[in-house]
Amino acid sequence: MTEEARFRIRPLEGPDVDRLAEIAAGLEQAPQWPRSVYDSLLENAGRERIVLVAEDHGSGFVAGFVVARLIPPEAELESIAVAGEFQRRGVARELFSALAGVLGRTGVGEIMxxxxxxxxxxxxxxxxxxxxxxxxxxxxxxxxxxxxxxxxLPLK
Known part of the structure; x- marks a missing residue:
């Protein structure tokens, strides 16, 4: 199984919120949002924001996440974060590819x-x-x- 095939990209679920905050806290360059922001991601997922997670097929462990704010006809990529132990395995690329697909289906033509x-x-x-x-x-x-x-980036 390739590294890329090890991860399932799916929408954010309630139990994931703690893990997202944990991943970001462990990364110097990730936004250090307060817990209330992570809670609001779940509340606004699918309407104001698209939030996807990369889940390791073998362990079910969330390896990373991506957050985009919808501002039709654009979207703003607010965060893409991958836990240190999963970096350099193509997780961020897979997350972004899935995000671009979702955004394209919602009519978003450009990501900033x-x-x-x-x-x-x-x-x-x-x-x-x-x-x-x-x-x-x-x-x-x-x-x-x-x-x-x-x-x-214009979406094609």
Missing amino acids: LEVRAGSGAALGLYRSLGFTEEGRRRGYYADPVEDAVLMR
Whole structure:
């Protein structure tokens, strides 16, 4: 079985919320949202946001997640996070591919995002997915102060 086939991409479910918060807390570059935001993801999933998780077929363990806010005819990629032990196995790519499919079916024609300029791994992933830089917000992030790179990808 290939690494990619080890993961099942599915919508967020109630028991997943704790795991999402745990994954993000373990990643320096992930948004450090308060617990109330994770709870609201479940409440708003499918309406205001699309939230998908990657579940390991063998263990049933949630390896990562993706969150996009719907702003028709666009969507904003708010977070894509993969637990450290599952990184570099294609999980983020699978999550994004599934997200793009869902967004395309809802009539969204374009995905936008912002990412820290110093987040080389994230920038590399987004560029490999076809995102292009369209601007910067100087000094947008704090602790440390960094630019936000604005990126966009048309869905085909």
